[in-house]
Amino acid sequence: MLAGILTLAGAALVTGASPSPAPRDPWPGDSVTVRGEHSVVIGHRVPPSRLADLAARADRARRTVLEVWGPVRAVVLFPADDAEAAALAGAAPAAVAGLAALADAGRVIVLPSGYARLSGTGRDVVLAHELTHVATGATRGGRVPVWLSEGFADYVGYRDAGIATATAAAELAAEVRAGRLPARLPGPADFAAGAPRRAQAYEEAWLACRYVAQRYGERALVRLYGSDVGGVPGLSPAEFTAGWRDHLRRELG
Ligand SMILES: [Zn+2]
Known part of the structure; x- marks a missing residue:
């Protein structure tokens, strides 16, 4: 399950350096918010136990990013399905097919079907990858190769x-x-x-x-x-x- 994991980590949609926003709930009235030690996970029609698991993984990933680069704050969104994830990212569904998660300004968006295919370790890798993009601003508008x-x-x-x-x-x-x-x-x-x-x-x-x-x-x-x-x-x-x-x-x- 780990082979090819690198291609599952979204890249193209990262929009650049971002201040950490206040958690904005894309599904007001129809969402569940789970707070980890340092993470906020908002899910849409996702069982709370899966959100708690995601929050624990996001906390671990955040610690790794902190050790290497520095602090990062991001809201992690767990949509009901991939189409919803694409809409959140402002992308066509085909553009995010096969991804497990992607980062945009201050947010990590989980793609449910790709994420479900990963092992636990694979999920940790992807979350640390995406949180790193949030922390660094990815290519910073093309200045970083x-x-x-x-x-x-x-x-x-x-x-x-x-x-x-x-x-x-x-x-x-x-x-x-x-x-x-x-x-x-x-x-x-x-x-x-x-x-x-x-x-x-x-x-x-x-x-x-x-x-x-x-x-x-x-x-x-x-x-x-x-x-x-x-x-x-x-x-x-x-x-x-x-x-x-x-x-x-x-x-x-
Ligand atoms: Zn990436």
């Missing part, structure tokens, strides 16, 4: 998940074991819905960020994200790409 935004969100998502690298990056691992290494970091089109190597693009981005954290330290990765530069100081893009490809060969080959 998509690979860095998605890779960093997965770096935080997988950081404490205890999942083997080759399992979390199964699609890319299969290619590397077959002797095919990517030539360059993934670009925006590689992350688009329907892109043929979308899962691999997420995996490449994740491992680029993990490479930075392992080689230069987690703080260096955080500084890289905050720098709006998208490069590692002191390294040319070619040197960085070569180091990342070596990392892929070591981790997945």
